[in-house]
Amino acid sequence: MRRFSALANSLIAIGLVGGALTAAGQVIIRGNNGKVIITGAFSNGQEKKAEPDPAGPHLIEFFDGRQLHGTLEAVDLKRGEITWRRADASAPLTIPTMLINRLTFVPTAGLQNEFGMEIPPLPPANAAPPAPNDNTTYATVKFGGGDWLRAEVTNILDNKVHLKLADGSPLAVDRAQVEWIYFSKIASPECYDGPTSLAGWSGSGWSYHEGALHATSPQQITRTFAALPDQVEYEFTADQGNLMSQFNFSLHGRSGQAWGGEPGIIQCMLRASTLTVFSNADGHYKNESVDLTKKFGDALDGRAIAGRSNPVHFQLYEDFTGGRIAIFVNGHKAGEWGVQKGEPGRNRGTFAFQPTIWSPTSEQTLSKIRVVPWDGRIPEEGEKAEDHSSDHLSLADGTAKDGRFIDLAAGTVRLRVDGSDFEAPNAQVKMLRFAHRDNAATPSEAPIAHVLLTEGGEFDATRITWRESRMQIATRFGSELPVSTASVAEVNFLQSAPPLTAAEDVLVFENGDRLKGKLEMAEENQKVRWRTDETAQPVEFEPVHVSGVRSGWSEAPRKGKIDSVVRFRNGDWLAGRFLTLDKDQLVLDTPDAGQLTISRALARTLYFSPDGQLPISDGAADDREWLKGLSLGDNQAFPTRRRSAPTSSVKWKSFDGAFSLLSVENPESVVSRPGGVQIGRLLDSLPSLVEMSFDVTGLANQIIFTAQLFTDPSNAGYFMQLHSQGIYIYDLNPGDRARGMVPQQIPFEGKLKPDANRRHVQLLANRDAGQLTVLVDGVVITHFGTKPGKPPRQLGRGLMLSPQINIPCTFSNIWIGPWNGRVPGKTPASDDNQDTAILSNGDEAPGTVEIATPSSVKLASEVGPLELPLERVTMIDFGGAPAERTVGARLHLAGAGALTVDSYHVENDTITCRSEMVGDLRLPLHAVQELVFSASKPLPDKE
Structure with a gap:
């Protein structure tokens, strides 16, 4: 069992x-x-608009999971720091880059689905394609590795490719650094060749390591493309270790959306040797299955291990406008399928991969992922890889030529083919692929970051400097790009997480942002003074945006004996050493506030634990x-x-x-x-x-x-x-x-x-x-x-x-x-208004507690006086309405307890406050695990 x-x-x-x-x-x-x-x-995902963050449009994502909104003001990688400003702060902050995993510059007020997941912006489904511009040649320029840029090609001459970026900046690149250029008169598509990091991917439960995405839980991972070629090749290798090959792969959906919600979606399901293709065309769903073992036998798996075929090399060729796909598994053609036809220039959507088999001891990886333009020709069975020893020119009418590229200038592309020149108008060129060359310069500097541009493009950066309010980004393809933060979607720093350091306090903001440092001063309705480190100047924050302060994650043992907990009628509670209880007062010796005398009328329940193990657990x-x-x-x-x-x-x-x-x-x-x-x-300890x-x-x-x-x-x-x-x-x-x-x-x-x-x-x-x-x-x-x-x-x-x-x-x-054994609403009201001692065996002793000491409890009951050994008593219930948490600032104490306070002042590592339950308190700040400046704001009844 x-x-x-x-x-x-x-x-x-x-x-x-x-x-x-x-x-x-x-x-x-x-x-x-x-x-x-x-x-x-x-229900399926429904898009909704998120409000822009008031602190600023940019976002720092730290390695430890914290995040911080604001605006980037400067980058100084030599000093290893960035300058960061928040709208609610009195001065800029200095943040060490070694702590930063990613900088995001796209405003967070984008589309979200019902799961709160961001949906990258896509053109509306019913939007007309942009009008062609005969005077402009848009292009996707692919460099070595996974680097690419979206730009206008002005000319290619003297082994230089001359480009104009989206902001009008000119850029010249050595032709030896360029793998291919895909031309478009509408909008240059995106591409992908990797992975080189997790940049651009969405989905928890995955990591990047040594050229592969590693699944650390059975979660989906996705990448969204706002524009793709009309004809595109998808390729990846999935290795599910010693498990049976089982995964889903889908196209054209939205991140986080259930299958079937997007017209034209395609889903491929591989289960061992069975491939099933689902498609949604014009509101009609269809699926077709292929038994790969029957189709090409052991060719699927040379090892012929029953039902297993790892790794799986998967290729899908899609003719978006022609409405057809072809799929190859491990280099062998599994079949062709008709799918919904799309309109030119509207290919887009999400590439999604989902493992559907899982073992906590088996490694699963996704590698050699390519999403690139396709020439429309389906390879023959057993066909060898293309020979890239010559330059290759593809025209819009299907003409293809191999030869030696001469130039692209004056509206014409020239190619030397079999000793003579071949010319074609620029407007007719679909793709230009350059031959592999060994003379491409190898970057001397290792990449430090991976950059994604808002206008289209992503590449590794070898240096990032700051000059005249712009980033100067040096690339591995030999050029330096001057870009504004408005042109950058995100910067992923390619560095290992720093080692864990000594515990620091954390300032917690209303939007979930967190900032490490030290609290210097706080008072209700006053600005919060915070110091990020010992050398930095203190910064003040508007209290309306700050939730409170959380102490460092030190595991200091509790001081003093704890054998009891009192829970107040307002939901507060305190733990300590029980001293006495009579008809008027309860006396408790607490680790943080010392000996306290508490009005009995304020106490709702008193719990006992002779062995020192608290019989309660409070989430805070x-x-x-x-x-x-x-x-x-x-x-x-x-x-x-x-x-x-x-x-x-x-x-x-x-x-x-x-x-x-x-x-x-x-x-x-x-x-x-x-x-x-x-x-x-x-x-x-659980009763x-x-x-x-x-x-x-x-x-x-x-x-x-x-x-x-x-x-x-x-x-x-x-x-x-x-x-x-x-x-x-x-x-x-x-x-x-x-x-x-x-x-x-x-x-x-x-x-x-x-x-x-x-x-x-x-x-x-x-x-x-x-x-x-x-x-x-x-x-x-x-x-x-x-x-x-x-x-x-x-x-x-x-x-x-x-x-x-x-x-x-x-x-x-x-x-x-x-628990006192009573179900709310199921016991007579009279029983709820008297004291009850609950014994460790579950028995009840109702009556009135007259006095209690560390050795016994004395009650006046209907059957006469009772004296119970305290070691047999689990709790004393004082009756009345259940405890209900009240609104106000709160202290969560390190020695176990929570108090609502109606005033507080923090300065010189000391907090003075007033609690309705226990009166005035003066505590060292280290005795406070969390200081909540104001009550959590309740959500409205409906979204």
Whole structure:
């Protein structure tokens, strides 16, 4: 049974985390004892406009996953720094380049789909192609490696190619550096020859290493082309290691959009030796399959290992205007297919690759990717590669000539062919390919960055300097380009992630930006003074854009004994050493604030833990534990993998107890495991009766997540999925009780407010009996667990939350603690207004607590006075309404606790503040794990 549970968990991770599902998604998981069917409505992507960021249009993406909006003012790579300005800052910032992974200059107010993913701009589908201009020859100029530029070719003379860039700047390049030029009278298309980095690719769960893209989780990776030739060749090599070859490859979609949503989309599915081609033409879907083994036998796989053919060399030739494609697998023609015809000049869209088989121990790579113009001629079976020893000229009418190029000038191209000159008007030239030459100069400098231009083009840069408010970019093809930031889409620095340094504090902005440094001064409604390092001048920030400050990630042990937690009626809480409780006051000795005397009327619940292990977990205080994720050894849902190559994955960011995903490319800073899109933890001290509550926020009617509940290495626990229409719950370890996993499917059906973008989830469990009650937005949705007359179902101590990837989802206000055994709305109101002592065996002792000491609790009850040893008491519930978090600035304390404050002042590493619960406080700043300047702003009910 443990073996099946692990398999189910792994497949669930692939099915629910692998990307957006289609409109009626269904995942079927088969195992030794049955199957799980997960169905639900998932809508296709809808574009929406994002607002421009007020801090500035440019973006720094750091290696550790942080980001910072603003405007680039200068670059000084000799000093290893950039100058960065934010609209909300009093002075420019100096940022070390060694910390920067990428600079993005395209404004972030572009199109986004419903998943919050950016969609690169494409021409409208119904837009007419640009009118030809007979006086201009646009071109895609391809250099060695993956470098290319979009430019106007003015002439080619004396072994120099003369170009005019989009901003009018002239550029001369040695002809020996040019591989080919593709001419167009409409718009010069893009191309790709790589990979040389992750630049231009979208999708978490991938990394770049030694000329290949490496899959570190079963996620899709995409690259979008705003313009492609009417005839184009796609080529790549996929190596899925010792697994069966199984992947999807699609064209013409949009990044993040489900298959079938874009007219003219083409999808190829390879399953071992079966190739299936899907196409969408004029609203009609069709598919055709080819058994490659029957078609050309062992030619697919010279090793003839049953069902495996790795690596797979895949080529697709597309005639966009002719409506045909041809596919070759490992150099052998699999077939030709008719597809929807397109109009000239409108070929575009997304190249997408998706592994559909996965093993955490098997390496998968994507390499030798080429997207280049094609001459329209389908190669013959077994045809050798083209001979590039001669220059090659292709004309628009299909004429092709091989010879020696002479020049392009005065509106004419000349080529020496078999001893005589061949001439053609420039307007008739489609492509000019130059012969391979060994005299091309080799750059002496290694590339330091990869640059993408907004007007079209990408190339490696060997130097970047700053002069007269423009970048001066030296290239590997021997030219230096002076460009403004408006002409640059992004700069990817080709450097390794820096080693982890000593912990630093982080300034957290409302838009998610983060800036390392040190807090010097803060006060409500006043500017925040921040110093980026010891030598920099302090900078002041407008408080309206700043959320708060997070302390460094040091793991300092808590000082002092902790054996109890008090939770206040406003949702605040404090941990410390319990001293006394009487009818009026509670006295607690706290690690951070010392001994505090608290009004009993303010306390909602008092929890006890004689062994010093806190019986509660608060997402804000314990976020380091939650970010490590739930690891269950052989039965873990997302096993850790060992690999020699660098990995890429996803990282969670957290602040004020809110967890959301952030894509990163630096393996050394990844907190959650590669492939593990989850937060979770195993609690050492968890009582029999336990409550877990949290909020989940997303898009209206699109809150989708899964949870693995009360699980540990010997007990798979329960699996729950919540979606817009209801929930599904499965017992992942049913044993002999059900002969398989039998789901409980519970629709909301009018019980909850529809189209909400925030849900409050409350889980009440009796771990010894295996009973679970689920409430959503305060409404009891279901009771799940062992049926009457059946043996009890023991539950474990681990909990995990996992979002549907690519759909925005934030988990917040996570609270786990002992439960008083009462279901809200199911007990008499009189029972909720009295004290109750809950014992470790689950028994209740209702009454009035008269006095409590570190040794005993004395109650006045209906049966007379009771005295209970404190070591047997799990919690004291003081009755009344449940704790509800109030709005205000907050302190999350390093010694475990959270306090809402109505005033605060930070200066000289000290914070003074006032809390309604405990009064005036003066604390060293290092005692504060997070300082939240203002309450999180609630989202509106609908998007």
